[in-house]
């Protein structure tokens with residue numbers, strides 16, 4: 317019997333999820349290092365102690381996230397340690413590394429931090445909206461990042477970034493804009509990389 321469309325799409329969807337999570341696990345480990353560098357800058361440069369607390373909360377969430385990835389991986393029988401980074405993952409990680417230097421201003425990196433988290437939150441929240449028919453195997457992942465609490469946390473990051481950008485010089489604003497566009501380009505490449513895998517799985 318020929319496989320039904322729903323079997324094929326379920327297969328494609330699980331294939332997508334496994335590949336995506338494997339690559340995202342590599343990304344998140346680099347993102348932890350980036351978060352640590354942002355935290356250091358917040359401690360040194362920020363005028364408000366709540367900045368440090370928001371970023372510290374982010375790090376605690378990343379700790380949970382890594383545990384979640386490991387748990388998901390064992391559920392889907394993925395070997396996380398053996399995964400080779402794909403080009404888009406490598407490029408994105410290298411970009412994060414370029415933002416970790418002391419010379420990169422806090423206003424620039426906190427804005428990048430907000431953008432990276434918000435893109436994720438908004439994408440998964442969109443999948444959860446009524447009528448978007450997200451396949452059931454993806455719902456856990458969507459819930460994880462698309463939920464209200466994560467949205468609230470992204471909003472706290474936005475408030476910090478806004479506060480810093482209001483008092484930033486024209487030079488820093490220009491730099492921030494370039495970095496923001498790079499974040500979006502890397503996100504698009506990252507998500508597209510996973511889409512290619514779905515196409516491969518369905519052939």
Ligand code: HMH
Nearest residue numbers: 340343344432433436506
């Ligand atoms: C690709 N962007 C990507 N992965 C993530 N886990 C996040 C953003 C948010 O942490």
